[in-house]
Amino acid sequence: MVAALSYRTRAGAALLCGAALLGTAWWLSPPAAPPLYDGLVLGDDPYRYLSPPPDYRSTPPPTSARLVLRVRHGRAPAFTLSTTETPPQAQLTGTAGALGAPSGATSVVATLVPVKPPAPAPHGQRLDGNVYRFRALAAGVPVGLAPGATVIIALRGTGTSGQPTLVLYDGHAWSRRPTVQTGTPDDYAAIIGATGDIALVLPLGGPTSSGPAGASALVSVEVVALFAGLLAALLLLVRITRRPSAP
Numbered sequence: 445m446v447a448a449l450s451y452r453t454r455a456g457a458a459l460l461c462g463a464a465l466l467g468t469a470w471w472l473s474p475p476a477a478p479p480l481y482d483g484l485v486l487g488d489d490p491y492r493y494l495s496p497p498p499d500y501r502s503t504p505p506p507t508s509a510r511l512v513l514r515v516r517h518g519r520a521p522a523f524t525l526s527t528t529e530t531p532p533q534a535q536l537t538g539t540a541g542a543l544g545a546p547s548g549a550t551s552v553v554a555t556l557v558p559v560k561p562p563a564p565a566p567h568g569q570r571l572d573g574n575v576y577r578f579r580a581l582a583a584g585v586p587v588g589l590a591p592g593a594t595v596i597i598a599l600r601g602t603g604t605s606g607q608p609t610l611v612l613y614d615g616h617a618w619s620r621r622p623t624v625q626t627g628t629p630d631d632y633a634a635i636i637g638a639t640g641d642i643a644l645v646l647p648l649g650g651p652t653s654s655g656p657a658g659a660s661a662l663v664s665v666e667v668v669a670l671f672a673g674l675l676a677a678l679l680l681l682v683r684i685t686r687r688p689s690a691p
Contacts, residue, residue: 488530488531488629488630489503489529489530490503491503491533491573491600491602491603492504492505492506492507492529492533492574493506493573493574494506494558494559494560494574494575495560506527506529506533506558506574507527507528507529507533508527508555508556508557508558509525509526509527509528509534509536509555509556509557510525510553510554510555510556511523511524511525511553511554511555512551512552512553513543513551513552513553513554514550514551515545515549515550515551515552515582518545518547519540519541519545520540520541520542520543520544520545520552521540522537522538522539522540522542523537523538523542523543523554524536524537524538525537525554525555525556525578526556527556529600531600531628531631532598532600533558533573533574533576533599533600534556534558534574534576534597534598534599534600534642535597535598536554536556536578536595536596536597536598537595537596538589538593538594538595538596539593539594539595541590541593542589542590542593542594542595543580543587543589543590543593544587544588544589544590545582545587546582546583546585546587549582549583551582552580552581552582552587553580553581553582554578554579554580555577555578555579555580555581556576556577556578557576557577557579558574558575558576558577559574559575559576559577559641560575561575561641561643562575562613562615562641563613563617563618565611565618565643565645566611566618566620566645568647568648568649569609569611569645569646569647569648570645570646570647570648571643571644571645572601572602572604572606572608572643572644572645572646573599573600573601573602573643573644574643575613575641575642575643576597576599576641576642576643577640577641577642578597578636578639578640578641578642579639580639586639587639588638588639589637589638589639593637594635595635595636595637596633596634596635596636597610597633597634597636597642598626598631598632598633599631599632599633599642599643599644600628600630600631600632601630601631601632601644602630603629603630604646606646606647607625607646608623608632608644608645608646609621609623609632609644609645609646610623610632610633610634610636610642610643610644611642611643611644611645612636612638612640612641612642613640613641613642613643614638614640615640618645621634621635621636622634622635632644
């Protein structure tokens, strides 16, 4: 009983933290900026495949994202990369200093591009949609994430039944990332600790479940709340970074 109450207390605290951060982000936003809920999407465009499956409907090709970050005092600012579909099929957000800036660098170019799978999906899994490559370059030289950096990637799934998991390919192997569903349907997010190729995967045998339903629900509430709070904090940092300085 004590353990259950402690767990629920942590979940409640996480929810309050997320709500407080969201409120702070709204309160500190410039008056001319649109509120966060303006980004809600009521209708989704069809998924855009880099290599469409047979007999799939005709769609425009998937889009990419590119952003030039000006380095100041040896640090790249907070940033958000987002493709232009409705809603975006790939979006990445990082805190200030998340991208390492080599000595003497004046800018870092961050890109998020759909690419062909660099390797077969992990054993027993299949890809759900495109693979997206997250890279950062300074004067043409690859830049990695700074130690302890916080970067969140969100990918839109194709709508196939099941619970997708985000995986990262670092040039040698795929690795799973703890994944949560965001407030947008078929949209899933995770924290990553490196640049590389990112995708969603589903089990070959269809959706699976394990563990008591009640415990699973409590875990989801706490993880989603913590993710919401972290995302709100990142949005706040991006807004503050982009706010024009006073004359």
